[in-house]
Amino acid sequence: MLTDLRVDLREEDHRLTRRVASWRSSCARRLLPAVEEAAQHTKLWWGAALLMATAGGSRGRRAAASGLLSMAVAETVSNCVVKQLWERRRPPEEWITHEEVHDRPDSSSFPSGHTAAAVGFTAAVAAVWPWAGAACAVPTVMVALERVHTGAHYPSDVAAGAAIGVTAAAVTRRVPRPALRALAAGIT
Numbered sequence: 001m002l003t004d005l006r007v008d009l010r011e012e013d014h015r016l017t018r019r020v021a022s023w024r025s026s027c028a029r030r031l032l033p034a035v036e037e038a039a040q041h042t043k044l045w046w047g048a049a050l051l052m053a054t055a056g057g058s059r060g061r062r063a064a065a066s067g068l069l070s071m072a073v074a075e076t077v078s079n080c081v082v083k084q085l086w087e088r089r090r091p092p093e094e095w096i097t098h099e100e101v102h103d104r105p106d107s108s109s110f111p112s113g114h115t116a117a118a119v120g121f122t123a124a125v126a127a128v129w130p131w132a133g134a135a136c137a138v139p140t141v142m143v144a145l146e147r148v149h150t151g152a153h154y155p156s157d158v159a160a161g162a163a164i165g166v167t168a169a170a171v172t173r174r175v176p177r178p179a180l181r182a183l184a185a186g187i188t
């Protein structure tokens with residue numbers, strides 16, 4: 001029974017991958033590559049943190065510091081721990097019907113480090129400054145969709161990355177306020 005469930009989940013993961021990767025929307029074709037470029041090397045989240053820290057007063061600096069700390073934890077866990085322990089191939093190139101398929105990384109597909117960083121940043125920001133967190137949620141969802149659309153990840157990789165991001169935000173929420181204030185002071 002457990003084997004049947006695993007097979008069913010894997011088949012659904014593959015079906016969703018093929019479906020999202022085959023989107024023909026011109027909006028998706030224009031927007032998702034731009035989101036991917038902005039999210040590359042966490043540029044998008046550093047930019048959001050800079051904007052919050054400079055325009056958001058002390059709350060913005062705390063939100064930025066929380067987001068950056070959570071993002072760092074999520075990326076470390078995702079890319080330096082889980083990817084090293086769990087080897088998974090990327091979705092097959094023949095499932096991806098557009099040109100972005102050739103720009104995929106060679107590392108393990110599981111989990112999505114981009115999604116872990118995005119969700120970690122956004123969840124931590126939302127805990128400090130809900131409106132800023134809501135604004136960050138839009139590109140976070142777009143990053144997650146883009147990772148599947150370009151064939152870089154399966155939906156389960158993205159879900160695992162999101163779980164790592166949420167966990168990182170919860171863990172960093174426990175960081176003592178004086179330490180966060182010191183980090184926030186160093187941002188500006």
